Amino acid sequence: MIRLDNVTKSYKGDTVALRDASVNIEKGEFVFLVGASGSGKSTFLRLLNREEVPTDGQIFVAGKDIGQLSTWKVPFLRRNIGSIFQDFKLLSNKNVAENVAFALEAIGRPRAVVQTQVPAILELVGLSSKAGNFPHELSGGEQQRVSIARAFVNRPLILLADEPTGNLDPATSVGIMRLLERINKTGTTVLMATHDRGIVDTMRRRVIELDRGSIIRDQARGVYE
Amino acid sequence: MAIKLDYIARETGSNLFRNFTITLASIMTVAVSLSLVGSALMVRQGVDRATKRWQGGVEFIVFMNPTATQDQVDGVGGDLRKNALIDKVTFVDKNQAYAEFKDLFRDSPEMIDSVTPDILPTSYRVEPKDKTADSVTGLSDEYKAKPGVQQVVSATQTIRLVQNVSSFFNNVILAVAVALLGAAGLLILNTIRMAMYARRREIEVMKLVGATNWFIRLPFMAEGLVQGIIGVVVSIGILAAVRPIFQNALPPADQFPIFSDLVPASTEMLPIYLLMALLGMLVGAAGAGVAVTRFLDV
Numbered sequence: 001m002i003r004l005d006n007v008t009k010s011y012k013g014d015t016v017a018l019r020d021a022s023v024n025i026e027k028g029e030f031v032f033l034v035g036a037s038g039s040g041k042s043t044f045l046r047l048l049n050r051e052e053v054p055t056d057g058q059i060f061v062a063g064k065d066i067g068q069l070s071t072w073k074v075p076f077l078r079r080n081i082g083s084i085f086q087d088f089k090l091l092s093n094k095n096v097a098e099n100v101a102f103a104l105e106a107i108g109r110p111r112a113v114v115q116t117q118v119p120a121i122l123e124l125v126g127l128s129s130k131a132g133n134f135p136h137e138l139s140g141g142e143q144q145r146v147s148i149a150r151a152f153v154n155r156p157l158i159l160l161a162d163e164p165t166g167n168l169d170p171a172t173s174v175g176i177m178r179l180l181e182r183i184n185k186t187g188t189t190v191l192m193a194t195h196d197r198g199i200v201d202t203m204r205r206r207v208i209e210l211d212r213g214s215i216i217r218d219q220a221r222g223v224y225e
Numbered sequence: 226m227a228i229k230l231d232y233i234a235r236e237t238g239s240n241l242f243r244n245f246t247i248t249l250a251s252i253m254t255v256a257v258s259l260s261l262v263g264s265a266l267m268v269r270q271g272v273d274r275a276t277k278r279w280q281g282g283v284e285f286i287v288f289m290n291p292t293a294t295q296d297q298v299d300g301v302g303g304d305l306r307k308n309a310l311i312d313k314v315t316f317v318d319k320n321q322a323y324a325e326f327k328d329l330f331r332d333s334p335e336m337i338d339s340v341t342p343d344i345l346p347t348s349y350r351v352e353p354k355d356k357t358a359d360s361v362t363g364l365s366d367e368y369k370a371k372p373g374v375q376q377v378v379s380a381t382q383t384i385r386l387v388q389n390v391s392s393f394f395n396n397v398i399l400a401v402a403v404a405l406l407g408a409a410g411l412l413i414l415n416t417i418r419m420a421m422y423a424r425r426r427e428i429e430v431m432k433l434v435g436a437t438n439w440f441i442r443l444p445f446m447a448e449g450l451v452q453g454i455i456g457v458v459v460s461i462g463i464l465a466a467v468r469p470i471f472q473n474a475l476p477p478a479d480q481f482p483i484f485s486d487l488v489p490a491s492t493e494m495l496p497i498y499l500l501m502a503l504l505g506m507l508v509g510a511a512g513a514g515v516a517v518t519r520f521l522d523v
Contacts (some may be wrong), residue, residue: 102427
């Protein structure tokens with residue numbers, strides 16, 4: 001599903017965010033990316049949906065070399081990749097249902113699809129009763145559920161999560177992780193960058209550890225350190 | 226596709242109202258500059274019409290008697306062409322004279338009905354080498370006396386003055402209009418840039434979920450175009466309203482025929498309006514185009 005061959009990403013100056021990274025992730029895997037701030041976790045994720053292009057090496061997503069992808073095809077790559085973030089990135093002027101619907105409207109899905117998919121996904125994340133609420137009326141955990149609903153409503157093959165529990169308390173985080181696990185069980189590959197030792201140690205999934213841009217550990221059923 | 230058009234219309238509408246004051250400023254600038262372009266063209270058209278016979282350096286016209294014999298007509302023509310002081314001679318036959326007459330009096334069909342080509346005089350339009358008043362008077366006096374000549378009419382100071390003054394003001398107005406159109410384009414560009422800034426979160430999410438570049442761009446481009454089009458409509462309204470007022474302010478035809486012709490007929494306004502519409506949409510599209518390619522990093 002995802003393969004990195006000797007990928008290096010350096011930014012202007014001498015900053016090397018990722019150094020000679022090679023990884024293979026199968027369909028349906030659940031992978032934690034761990035490491036200190038600035039170790040390259042976010043760059044790793046941003047390379048996968050072509051928000052960044054590698055300086056060197058090749059990246060394959062669903063069998064396609066995305067470095068070779070022409071610009072106009074990038075949106076179609078991103079339709080197969082859902083993304084969630086620490087700060088949720090919800091639109092404050094739209095309510096819960098509209099935030100989720102926006103993701104479908106933006107890719108030109110017909111109204112009928114929007115009308116059936118949005119309630120179904122809100123049901124899945126347990127927010128059916130809050131469809132008409134605005135983001136500022138929700139708790140952090142609920143907001144993250146909305147953003148997961150938005151990322152998953154298009155049934156992507158891959159879900160990228162950049163510290164999704166970074167702003168949440170441990171109890172709420174557990175709920176979010178259950179939701180991500182459920183999504184993973186539908187066959188979606190989940191890649192999650194995190195600092196949350198508790199979560200990584202409880203779930204015992206594959207762990208990739210980065211240190212100053214290099215992969216220093218890749219362990220099945222691993223722990224935080 | 227249906228949802229897309231509907232979406233573009235909705236987004237464009239809300240963008241236009243979000244920055245209402247600056248949108249208004251760009252629409253007004255488009256409207257004012259296009260009105261200036263329009264009135265400059267209108268006056269130019271009017272001057273051209275009123276002074277048609279005197280264009281291209283023609284300084285005097287030798288009208289032949291309608292009853293003059295062919296020999297007399299040819300004699301005067303040959304004489305004019307042989308004259309070393311004369312640069313260029315153009316012969317206008319009865320049919321050409323009739324065509325011009327019809328054009329000049331298009332607003333008074335009764336005049337046209339009362340005239341047929343054969344009662345109109347043929348004429349020679351003459352461009353002398355030396356265009357000073359003395360030389361022109363000398364030459365026209367010389368031809369007045371020739372057999373078959375009905376009269377010799379020379380370009381008066383007034384006609385030259387009207388041509389010169391109007392073309393000077395026309396150029397000034399056009400220069401101002403071009404500067405204003407440039408300002409209008411920049412204003413539209415900035416309005417759209419602000420609209421994009423206001424929606425940067427939405428744009429970010431759209432990129433993230435895989436909206437195509439055109440899907441993101443179109444509402445903003447439509448916004449620029451709509452501003453241009455509203456400006457066009459307003460400016461055409463202004464011009465249509467001003468034209469009759471201008472016409473009434475001119476002296477009546479029986480006193481100064483040259484001035485009463487300065488306003489073009491309403492049918493002649495159509496190409497002017499079309500040109501204005503084209504310019505307005507061009508400015509809107511250019512402003513929007515630059516904004517989306519420069520500031521929308523998609």
